[in-house]
Amino acid sequence: QLQFVESGGGLVQPGGSLRLSCTASGFTLDYSAVGWFRQAPGKEREGVSCISPNDDSTTYYTDSVKGRFTISRDDSKNTVYLQMHSLKPEDTAVYYCTVVPITTGQGMCTLDDPVESWGQGTQVTVAS
Secondary structure: OOEEEEEOOEEEOOOOOEEEEEEEEOOOOOOOEEEEEEEOOOOOOEEEEEEOOOOOOOEEEOHHHOOOEEEEEEHHHOEEEEEEOOOOHHHOEEEEEEEEOEOOOOOOEOOOOOOOOOOOOEEEEEOO
């Protein structure tokens, strides 16, 4: 059973930074692509970023976070990170992670059709 624990959220002022962690339990992430998602109050959950497995670890970012967020992984710790800089109030949401598919051929991760196994998430609040 896929289980994830997200952590690292908090209250930060606009322009600030946070690093989120996503640790898997019960299985190894070594061969899985992992995605970060977020859900703001009253809105649907949206994909933020994903990272493929293997040495390439290719990444994808949704347009609204490009240049500000960086996803990375440490398979020795079974953990994926989301470093967030230049945070904006519209980044306020509960952030979740889960396994995501890999496109055939290119081996790129995709935020479409994530595995529906969600942890409790971690709250990120950007406010002055």
